[in-house]
Amino acid sequence: MPSPSSPLDWVVVAPVKRLDRAKTRLSGRPAPERRSLALAFAVDTVRAALACERVRSVVVASDDAEVRSAVSGLGARWVPDIEGAGLNELVEAVAAQLRLEQPDVALAALVADLPALRSDELRRALEAGGEVARGFVADAAGTGTTLLTARPGSDLGPRFGPRSRAAHAASGAVALEPGPAPGLRRDVDTEVDLWDAGRLGLGPATAALVHGD
Template identity: 40%
Template sequence: MTLSWLVLVPIKSTRIGKSRIALDPESRRRLARAMALDTVTAVAAADRVGGVWVLVDDPADGDLFRGMPGVCARRTGVVGLNDVIREACGALPAMGGDDSRPVAVLPADLPSLEPGELDDALRQAVAVPRAVVPDRQGTGTTLLAARDAAQLRPQYGPGSFAAHRVSGAAGLQLPDDSGLRCDVDVIADLAGVTGRYTRSEAGDLVSPATDRQGVG
């Protein structure tokens, strides 16, 4: 039987997030929102995903996802990424969910993610209690997954990939150019991005995209 995963996508307020991207504040906010739309659209389309919770501290960011099938925007009541994730997992029973269901966490800055890439990672994650995927630099975390939400144990912060591995998460094998590893922190990371919302918003900042049709 194929497990149905709940995916959490935390979004730091786009009014202040992505500060390392060298744009004026309004342009940076629009770009962050476009990347979030591309990310959540891909996540919601993955076959192994049964639901998406977008965790926002700014209600205006949550409005982006209104009416999107399978997606629920939830206002966070705590500060700090690890606490935001723990709060969401703790809310599962109150929402009629199961706190032992499989849960995964992705950042909202994966605009080149393809649904099939996420499906492949979640397929691998089923084989272990807890799994992690590194970003393209190999230091950060772009996917944290646990078959039991109570065992997710987020360790986000500097060097989070190593922290998750040390705490027992298995590292998953994905290609270096997988959209699941290609987060965007600086302008240079937009090279070859494929997400349509991001490409439309970034315009000339985005170099011609690599043909990634058929991924997954």
């Protein structure tokens, strides 16, 4: 197993809801537009993760055929959702399967609504995560979590959901400080979040919808 100071390569798990159930808090927009935005957020997140030099592969867990087609086209692997499973149960199951396939892999769970994510931000966060057994990056609001990491030999132990920052800290995960990483912290649920992501600089898929780029 690598020593704590050794650079690690990571497998990133990115769960994505069915698009017809995603981004309901963008309720001022028609349902087809919300669906398109949710897909664009996921595409930009996965694209940035795949471009990160510390990421070996990205595994997207989704039962949405449009999501699977889009992320497969980017070079990500997809696995099916688990019927009736919550987000944390799904991440746990995918992580367990990956550890069976690659026992020494370092794992990270990344939310898939980070349209302003930059690969370098993720690289620095994963390098910080390599120094601890389990780590997390808090969201821009300071109450949620956008990234959870686990070195080889450690379980992810996901506790995503309301007040997940506190839940992850209480479980023993360490708050990671990768330097300025506004895109990594800026998940998008509301119009204000989307405006803020636009201020940071949207990925190409989201920019094409929002700005017509």
